[in-house]
Amino acid sequence: MGGSPVTLTSILILTSMIVVALLLWVRHDNEMEESSSRGSTGSKWKGVPDSAPRAEFVSRIFSREDREFVVLLGSPRLLRMYGKERSAVAVDWARRTSRDVSRIMRRHRLSSRHSRNLDVATETKLLLQYLRLRFICGLLVLLIRSFGPYALSDLAAYTSELYQGIGRMLPEGSLTDRLAAADDTKTY
Amino acid sequence: MSHLAKLITMNNAYDDLVRRTLSGIPCDLARLIYVASTRDYNSGMYHHEGLAARYGAESTRVALRAAHKDIFYKLVALPLEELVVELETYVRISREAPTGFIHAWQELEPYRVAVPMEVDSTMVLFFLSNIRLALEVLQLRQQHVQERQPTSSPQRLLGR
Numbered sequence: 001m002g003g004s005p006v007t008l009t010s011i012l013i014l015t016s017m018i019v020v021a022l023l024l025w026v027r028h029d030n031e032m033e034e035s036s037s038r039g040s041t042g043s044k045w046k047g048v049p050d051s052a053p054r055a056e057f058v059s060r061i062f063s064r065e066d067r068e069f070v071v072l073l074g075s076p077r078l079l080r081m082y083g084k085e086r087s088a089v090a091v092d093w094a095r096r097t098s099r100d101v102s103r104i105m106r107r108h109r110l111s112s113r114h115s116r117n118l119d120v121a122t123e124t125k126l127l128l129q130y131l132r133l134r135f136i137c138g139l140l141v142l143l144i145r146s147f148g149p150y151a152l153s154d155l156a157a158y159t160s161e162l163y164q165g166i167g168r169m170l171p172e173g174s175l176t177d178r179l180a181a182a183d184d185t186k187t188y
Numbered sequence: 189m190s191h192l193a194k195l196i197t198m199n200n201a202y203d204d205l206v207r208r209t210l211s212g213i214p215c216d217l218a219r220l221i222y223v224a225s226t227r228d229y230n231s232g233m234y235h236h237e238g239l240a241a242r243y244g245a246e247s248t249r250v251a252l253r254a255a256h257k258d259i260f261y262k263l264v265a266l267p268l269e270e271l272v273v274e275l276e277t278y279v280r281i282s283r284e285a286p287t288g289f290i291h292a293w294q295e296l297e298p299y300r301v302a303v304p305m306e307v308d309s310t311m312v313l314f315f316l317s318n319i320r321l322a323l324e325v326l327q328l329r330q331q332h333v334q335e336r337q338p339t340s341s342p343q344r345l346l347g348r
Contacts, residue, residue: 066268085317
């Protein structure tokens with residue numbers, strides 16, 4: 001077992017590199033997403049209060065029931081189409097959740113500058129939750145693209161809960177209010 | 189008119205719409221298309237002569253908008269299998285030949301205009317995706333039906 005400290009260090013370094021790469025990728029992904037939405041002027045649903053969908057809707061996106069129905073029909077073409085369609089929706093949801101929470105946190109950071117009674121413990125917890133959510137959203141996108149959404153319903157439900165949890169930790173107002181407020185502060 | 193009176197009128201308009209008009213339509217997809225058809229393409233405003241005469245234009249608009257969203261949310265919440273049943277029912281009541289109907293819907297995507305305004309964009313994406321899948325399922329079933337029919341069948345030649 002002489003080599004185990006070296007192996008452990010290698011694993012730690014590798015894990016850290018993966019985490020950093022994933023965070024950088026998520027950031028890049030979101031920047032690309034934001035710049036593309038800035039560029040598109042013809043979006044039909046522009047100006048819609050873009051709050052992340054409710055938990056029950058999330059379970060519909062990641063539903064195994066629909067996949068089982070499609071599998072039973074026995075058409076490889078339909079199954080391929082289903083995988084492609086459902087993955088696109090699931091990726092959209094994960095990206096949006098990540099983008100929405102970033103907007104909320106940006107807004108919170110701006111309003112915190114004027115606050116005189118910041119609770120350091122709460123703020124630290126909030127930051128950690130935020131980083132965790134961003135990381136999981138990035139991971140979800142990666143996993144959806146690799147394996148499809150149907151095996152990820154639990155992780156998606158956890159992500160949705162985490163998102164709602166951040167809303168509860170913020171001093172006042174619902175997530176939707178915060179998103180609407182964050183919309184007002186957009187620079188584009 | 190006071191705020192409370194307005195609310196009561198809107199509520200009455202909504203009840204009337206659901207009870208007298210929408211309940212007579214056999215499936216939610218047809219209800220969605222019907223309510224969407226009362227919306228002006230250019231302004232996005234809803235119009236319904238009969239309801240407006242009874243409850244006023246504003247209450248009618250609010251009632252139609254609310255009903256539109258309610259039906260949309262119901263359809264989004266349906267499992268794919270049930271959405272296929274909705275679509276089958278809609279094809280049947282449209283009295284169009286299934287093959288032609290499926291082809292037109294796949295090419296023109298008319299269901300896109302049936303989406304209400306100001307709803308969650310991921311829900312819209314999900315709904316449109318599910319309709320595309322449901323159409324594909326219907327097409328597959330239609331192909332199976334045609335394979336079972338004899339080649340000389342006049343119905344097949346007519347696409348029915």
